[in-house]
Amino acid sequence: MPDSSPSLSVPHGSINEDTIHALVHGFYGKAMADPLLGPIFAREVPAELWPHHLEKMCAFWSSTLLKSGRYHGRPLPPHLALPELDDRLFGRWLQLFKETLSEVFVAEDAASTIALAERIAHSFRLARAFHEGRDSTGLRMLKA
Ligand code: HEM
Structure with a gap:
């Protein structure tokens, strides 16, 4: 039986380096203007490092979605460090x-x-719970 899970489906053709660039830059435009997220990014990413951060995020999504191998970092640490x-x-x-x-x-x-993003966000939340000694067994995946 074909797998109907959206998370396992193959790309339908709109995912390429150009659209990933538009995704990353569009998303951070919204995030920076957001009253909840904006102050965190403004505090954590100095202005002169924004081009580097955006390039890193393009590499991350390129590696994740296109298997390009462009990203070599560790996604978890910053998400454990933010209180x-x-x-x-x-x-x-x-x-x-x-x-x-x-x-x-x-x-x-x-x-x-x-x-995919929901699963990654969930893995960050599980890791945070573990590091803080909280019970993660009841943690449900957040949906967008
Ligand atoms: C409330 C939600 C989130 C906040 C406030 C947040 C914030 C941050 C901050 C401050 C950094 C460090 C920036 C830098 O040093 O360049 C970062 C890095 C990163 N974030 Fe998030 N993040 C969030 C959720 C997510 C999610 C859900 C994903 C993936 C689906 C993600 C993926 C990444 C990646 C790949 C990096 C780069 C890690 C590295 O290689 O240094 N983030 N994030």
């Missing part, structure tokens, strides 16, 4: 990411990519 990351912030991040996806990818690619 205020809670479900409200993760929920807002996913919401803005989903909104941007619908602007740059066709619907099938947007659906598979948001499913």
